[in-house]
Amino acid sequence: xxxxxxxxxxxxxxxxxxxxxxxxxxxxxxxxxxxxxxxxxxxxxxxxxxxxxxxxxxxxxxxxxxxxxxxxxxxxxxxxxxxxxxxxxxxxxxxxxxxxxxxxxxxxxxxxxxxxxxxxxxxxxxxxxxxxxxxxxxxxxxxxxxxxxxxxxxxxxxxxxxxxxxxxxxxxxxxxxxxxxxxxxxxxxxxxxxxxxxxxxxxxxxxxxxxxxxxxxxxxxxxxxxxxxxxxxxxxxxxxxxxxxxxxxxxxxxxxxxxxxxxxxxxxxxxxxxxxxxxxxxxxxxxxxxxxxxxxxxxxxxxxxxxxxxxxxxxxxxxxxxxxxxxxxxxxxxxxxxxxxxxxxxxxxxxxxxxxxxxxxxxxxxxxxxxxxxxxxxxxxxxxxxxxxxxxxxxxxxxxxxxxxxxxxxxxxxxxxxxxxxxxxxxxxxxxxxxxxxxxxxxxxxxxxxxxxxxxxxxxxxxxxxxxxxxxxxxxxxxxxxxxxxxxxxxxxxxxxxxxxxxxxxx
Amino acid sequence: xxxxxxxxxxxxxxxxxxxxxxxxxxxxxxxxxxxxxxxxxxxxxxxxxxxxxxxxxxxxxxxxxxxxxxxxxxxxxxxxxxxxxxxxxxxxxxxxxxxxxxxxxxxxxxxxxxxxxxxxxxxxxxxxxxxxxxxxxxxxxxxxxxxxxxxxxxxxxxxxxxxxxxxxxxxxxxxxxxxxxxxxxxxxxxxxxxxxxxxxxxxxxxxxxxxxxxxxxxxxxxxxxxxxxxxxxxxxxxxxxxxxxxxxxxxxxxxxxxxxxxxxxxxxxxxxxxxxxxxxxxxxxxxxxxxxxxxxxxxxxxxxxxxxxxxxxxxxxx
Numbered sequence: 001x002x003x004x005x006x007x008x009x010x011x012x013x014x015x016x017x018x019x020x021x022x023x024x025x026x027x028x029x030x031x032x033x034x035x036x037x038x039x040x041x042x043x044x045x046x047x048x049x050x051x052x053x054x055x056x057x058x059x060x061x062x063x064x065x066x067x068x069x070x071x072x073x074x075x076x077x078x079x080x081x082x083x084x085x086x087x088x089x090x091x092x093x094x095x096x097x098x099x100x101x102x103x104x105x106x107x108x109x110x111x112x113x114x115x116x117x118x119x120x121x122x123x124x125x126x127x128x129x130x131x132x133x134x135x136x137x138x139x140x141x142x143x144x145x146x147x148x149x150x151x152x153x154x155x156x157x158x159x160x161x162x163x164x165x166x167x168x169x170x171x172x173x174x175x176x177x178x179x180x181x182x183x184x185x186x187x188x189x190x191x192x193x194x195x196x197x198x199x200x201x202x203x204x205x206x207x208x209x210x211x212x213x214x215x216x217x218x219x220x221x222x223x224x225x226x227x228x229x230x231x232x233x234x235x236x237x238x239x240x241x242x243x244x245x246x247x248x249x250x251x252x253x254x255x256x257x258x259x260x261x262x263x264x265x266x267x268x269x270x271x272x273x274x275x276x277x278x279x280x281x282x283x284x285x286x287x288x289x290x291x292x293x294x295x296x297x298x299x300x301x302x303x304x305x306x307x308x309x310x311x312x313x314x315x316x317x318x319x320x321x322x323x324x325x326x327x328x329x330x331x332x333x334x335x336x337x338x339x340x341x342x343x344x345x346x347x348x349x350x351x352x353x354x355x356x357x358x359x360x361x362x363x364x365x366x367x368x369x370x371x372x373x374x375x376x377x378x379x380x381x382x383x384x385x386x387x388x389x390x391x392x393x394x395x396x397x398x399x400x401x402x403x404x405x406x407x408x409x410x411x412x413x414x415x416x417x418x419x420x421x422x423x424x425x426x427x428x429x430x431x432x433x434x435x436x437x438x439x440x441x442x443x444x445x446x447x448x449x450x451x452x453x454x455x456x457x458x459x460x461x462x463x464x465x466x467x468x469x470x471x472x473x474x475x476x477x478x479x480x481x482x483x484x485x486x487x488x489x490x491x492x493x494x495x496x497x498x499x500x501x502x503x504x505x506x507x
Numbered sequence: 508x509x510x511x512x513x514x515x516x517x518x519x520x521x522x523x524x525x526x527x528x529x530x531x532x533x534x535x536x537x538x539x540x541x542x543x544x545x546x547x548x549x550x551x552x553x554x555x556x557x558x559x560x561x562x563x564x565x566x567x568x569x570x571x572x573x574x575x576x577x578x579x580x581x582x583x584x585x586x587x588x589x590x591x592x593x594x595x596x597x598x599x600x601x602x603x604x605x606x607x608x609x610x611x612x613x614x615x616x617x618x619x620x621x622x623x624x625x626x627x628x629x630x631x632x633x634x635x636x637x638x639x640x641x642x643x644x645x646x647x648x649x650x651x652x653x654x655x656x657x658x659x660x661x662x663x664x665x666x667x668x669x670x671x672x673x674x675x676x677x678x679x680x681x682x683x684x685x686x687x688x689x690x691x692x693x694x695x696x697x698x699x700x701x702x703x704x705x706x707x708x709x710x711x712x713x714x715x716x717x718x719x720x721x722x723x724x725x726x727x728x729x730x731x732x733x734x735x736x737x738x739x740x741x742x743x744x745x746x747x748x749x750x751x752x753x754x755x756x757x758x759x760x761x762x763x764x765x766x767x768x769x770x771x772x773x774x775x776x777x778x779x780x781x782x783x784x785x786x787x788x789x790x791x792x793x794x795x796x797x798x799x800x801x802x803x804x805x806x807x808x809x810x811x812x813x814x815x816x817x818x819x820x821x822x823x824x825x
Contacts, residue, residue: 112766117783118592142769145779150765157655160683161766266786335786336561357787362572427810 007117077279105136107402111194111441112151113165113215113392123423123434124215131409131417132440137405160397163406165215168469169203170476172395176206181395183209188296188404192411199463200437204393213411216419219353219439219453220275220388220466221282221378223309229344241283241381248321251347251350257323260346261316262332270481273312273336273488274468276350280308283381296505300498310494313487322346322382330489338363340408343369350378352390352452356431365430366449374449377456387460390469405470479504545715553793554579570644575753575791582794593791595798597770598777602754603802605773609692609753610746616693617700618708618742624701625709626716636705641786651762652812654691658682658763685769688760692753700745707741708734751803774799 111128115121121143128139147164149173154160166172175181184192189210193201194465196214204212230237233254248258263272281290285304292298293305300306301368316322316329323346324334325339334351337357341349349355351376353460356365364372380386394410398402409415416436424432430447435440437457446454457463483497492500538675548565555568556577563570588594596733623629624636661678665671681687711734719729735742757775765770781795 109767116780117787120784122592140769142766143780144765144776145782146761146765150761153652153655153762154766156652157659157682159655159766172579333561335789339558339562350588354785357785 028352037091049080101137102404104405107400108138108140109162109163109402109406110161111141111165111394111406112147112154112161113141113143114145114147114167115165115392116145119423119426119433122433123419125201127415127418127420128406128409131415135405137402139477145437162398162400163394163396163410166212166393166395167390169212169393169465170470170472171392172204172212173206175395176209176211180397181211182397182399183211184213184396184407185404186401187409188411191408195411195413195438195440197437197458199460200457202463203391203465204395212395213392213407214391214437215392215410217389217391217435217457219435220351220390221279221386221456221459222351222353222355222375222453223378224341224349224351224355224373224375225347226341226344227368227372227374229347229364231281233347237349237376240379244379245315248315248318250346252318252320255321256344257346258348259316259322259336260325260340260349260437261322261329262324262326262337263329263485264326264331264333265335268477268481269330270485270488271468272351273484274476274480275388276312277305277309277484278467279350279378279386279462280312280381281305281467282386282388282462282464283383284308284311284367287386287464290464290467294470299505300501301495306494306498309487309498310485313494316488328489330485341373353435353450354433356449357433365447366452367430375452384461385459386462386464387456388466389457389460389463392465411438413438413442416441417445475501475505522639546753549793549796552795553582555790556581557790560793562649571763581595582791583798584793586791586798593781593783593788595774595777595781595795598772598774599798599802601685601771602773602775604771605688605692605760606750606753609696610749612689612693613696613700613749614742614746617697617704617745618735618738619730620697620701621704624705624735626729626734627726638761639698640702643702647695648758650695651691651759654694655682655687657776658687660691683764683771685771687763688773691763692749692756695751695759696749700749703745704738704741707738711737740813743810747810747813748809750806754803754806 058383073160086476109132113124121141125141128141132139142161147167151160151164155175172181176183192210192213200214200217201210203209204214206212233248233251233256236243236252238247251258251424261272263270278290279291281304284307289298293302295302298304300309322329323340324332325336325345335358337346337349337351338355339360340346342360342363356373359373359448366372367372377385381415394407396407408413416438420432420434420436420441425447426435431450432446435450435453435457437454439458443451443454468480470476471480479501481490483501486492487497551565551568552560555565555571556574558574559571585593586595588608589596621641624632624639657676658679660673660682662676664673664675666673715733716729719733724732754773755775757779758774760773760776764776770804777793778795778799781791783791
C-alpha cells in the first residue's frame with residue numbers, strides 16, 4: 001500500500017514539475033515533457049509489478065516515443081506555418097482582383113448581445129450564417145438577458161467577444177473612450193455609409209469617429225389604435241399635438257377612454273414614462289434643448305423639463321383620460337395594454353414599434369379588417385417632425401479581417417433582408433418585429449404596417465435616440481425611472497422629484 | 508350534585524385547554540398554506556396560456572377559455588423541446604455535468620483531508636487546519652474575475668535576472684468550458700466541506716482507530732474501511748447542500764461561461780433568457796421553473812432522511 005502511495009506522489013511531483021517548467025513560448029515542449037513524464041510514470045508502475053530489467057527498457061522506449069512525438073509535432077508545426085505563409089501571400093496577391101483563395105475561410109467570429117428570444121436570436125444567427133456559409137467561416141451569436149453585466153466581466157478578464165451588440169449608445173461610447181471598442185476602418189465605414197442615412201449612423205459616432213454599426217432600429221413615436229373603432233366614432237387621426245388633446249377630450253365627452261397607460265416593467269418600472277417625457281420634450285422644445293438635457297447641461301428642475309413632465313402628468317391625470325388595467329398607471333404592466341386596446345377599453349396607446357408582439361394572439365395588423373390594429377405618428381408639436389428612436393449597434397472588440405468583414409455585413413442590406421426573412425418566418429405572422437433604417441433594404445419583405453414604420457423613420461426631420469438610454473445609468477436607468485414612477489403615483493411633487501433626479505446625476 | 512359541577516367545569520376547561528394546545532398546529536398549517544401559495548400559483552399557471560396568465564389570476568383557472576390549439580402541456584412542450592432555442596433539455600444535461608462532479612470531487616478531497624486533519628499527527632497540522640477554515644471567510648465574489656483570468660491564460664511568474672518564466676498554473680484554456688465551473692465550485696466548497704467533515708470525523712471514537720492500528724491497518728485502510736462508512740450521514744448531508752447550491756448557481760456559471768458555447772450553459776442561465784426580449788415569453792418561466800426544480804426535488808427527497816441527521820453533524824460533542 002505504501003508503495004502505491006509513494007508512486008502516486010512521485011507521479012504527481014513529476015507532472016507538477018513538468019507543468020511549471022514551461023517557458024512562455026514552450027507550449028508544445030510543455031506537452032511533450034508532460035507526455036514523457038506520464039508514460040515514464042506508467043512504465044515505472046508496470047515495471048515494479050514485473051521485473052526491474054524490463055522496466056528500464058520500457059522507460060527507455062517511452063522516452064524514445066516521446067522524443068519521436070515531439071519531432072513529429074515540430075514537423076507538423078513547420079508545415080502549418082509554411083501553409084499559413086502561403087495563404088497570406090495568396091491573400092495579399094489577390095487583393096483587388098477576384099481571388100479563388102478566400103482569406104476568411106476557416107475563421108470564427110463570436111458575437112454577443114442582449115437579444116435572446118428564439119425569433120430574434122434565431123433570425124440574427126441565421127442572417128450571420130448566410131454570410132458565414134458564403135465565406136466558409138463560422139459566426140456564432142450568443143444572446144443573454146444579463147449581457148450588460150457579462151460584457152463587463154469579459155472585458156475585465158480579457159476575454160471580450162469579437163463583436164458585441166449594444167442596446168445603448170452610451171455604453172458603446174464608454175467602451176470606445178476606454179479603447180475597448182475599435183473605430184471602423186475607412187473602407188468599412190464607406191461601405192456602411194452607402195447604406196444608411198447620416199441621422200441613423202449618428203448614434204454610433206463617438207467624439208467624431210464612427211464606432212457602431214446599426215443592427216436594428218425601434219421606433220418610439222407611435223400611437224397604436226384600431227382604425228375600425230375610429231371610423232365608427234367618426235374620429236380623425238390628429239396631425240398636431242393640439243388636435244391630439246382635442247381628440248382625447250372629444251373621446252371623453254363621447255364616453256370613451258382615450259388612452260391606455262401602464263409603466264410597470266419589473267425592475268425597469270418607469271421607462272414607459274421616460275419615453276413619454278422624451279417624446280414630449282422633442283415636441284415642445286428644439287433639438288438643442290433636448291441634446292443639452294440628455295447631456296446633463298440642462299437640469300431636470302429647469303422650467304423646460306419640469307414643464308414637460310407636468311404636462312404629461314396633467315394629461316394623464318385628466319379625469320376619464322386613462323384606462324389602467326392594473327388599477328393605477330404605475331401598477332399596470334406596459335405589456336398589459338394590448339388586450340384593452342383590442343377590446344375597446346381605450347382608444348389609443350402610445351408605445352414603440354415592438355409593441356406589436358403584445359397584442360393577443362391572432363390580432364390582425366393594418367389589413368383593414370374589423371379589430372385590426374394600426375399606428376399613427378405621435379403628432380408633432382411646434383418643432384418640425386421629430387422622431388424618438390431606439391435600437392442596437394454592433395461594435396467590434398478585435399482588429400482582424402474577419403471581424404471587419406462581419407461588421408461590414410451588419411451594415412449591408414443583405415443582412416437586413418436576411419434577418420427580416422427569417423424573423424418573419426419564425427414569428428409566423430405578418431409582423432417580424434424587426435425594423436431597420438437601412439436605405440437599401442428590400443422594403444417589399446416587410447408588411448405594410450412595418451413599412452409605415454420605416455416611412456416614419458425616413459420622414460423624420462429630427463431623429464433622436466431614447467434620451468434615458470444616453471444618460472448615465474444612475475439616472476437613465478435609475479432615478480429617472482424611480483422618481484418618475486413616484487411622480488406618477490403622486491408620492492412626490494414634480495419639484496421634489498426633479499431635484500432628486502438632478503442630485504443623482506454623477507458629476 | 509355538588510360534586511358534579513366542578514367535574515363538568517373541569518371537562519370544559521379540559522376541552523378548552525386541548526383546543527388551545529392545538530392552536531400552534533393550526534397556525535402552522537396557515538403558514539404552510541401561505542408559504543406554498545406562490546409555488547402553487549406557479550404550478551397552476553404553468554398549464555395556462557400566455558393570454559390567460561396575463562389576464563387573470565391562477566385561481567381563475569377553471570374559467571379559462573383557452574385559445575384555439577392550446578393544450579395544457581404547451582408551455583412544457585416548448586420548454587422541453589429539442590428544436591426551439593427555448594428548449595431546456597440540453598441545459599439540464601449541462602447542469603448535471605456541472606453539479607455531479609462539483610459534488611463528488613469536493614467530497615472526495617475533503618473527506619481525505621478531514622481524516623488527515625483529525626487523525627494523522629503531522630507537523631503544522633493545526634496552523635494548516637486554521638488556515639483552511641479561515642478561507643471560508645473569503646467571499647467568493649472577489650475571487651471570480653482573477654480566477655477567470657487564470658483559466659484564460661494561466662498564471663506565470665518571470666524570475667528576476669533571468670529569462671525563465673515559471674508557469675505557476677499552465678494555460679489550460681478552460682474559460683467557457685464545464686471544467687472551469689466545476690473547478691471553481693470545487694475550490695469554493697472545499698474549506699466548508701473540510702470543516703464540516705473534520706468536525707464529524709474527529710468525533711469518531713479514538714479507540715476504534717487504535718484497535719484498527721493494532722490489527723495492522725494503515726491510514727488508508729482505516730479511512731476506507733472504517734471512517735468512510737461511519738461518516739455517511741455527514742457526507743450525504745454535505746452532498747445535498749453542495750448539489751443544491753451548484754444546481755441553482757448562476758453567478759459562477761455566468762462568469763465562467765457567458766458569451767461562449769451555448770451548449771454548455773446550465774439551466775439557470777437558460778431560464779434567465781426564457782422570458783425573451785421585453786418579457787414577451789414570460790409565460791414560459793412558470794414551466795421552466797418546474798423543469799429546473801424537478802431534479803433538486805428528487806435529490807432532496809431521496810436523501811432528506813440524512814439531511815436532518817447530518818445538519819447536526821459535529822455540532823454536539825460526545
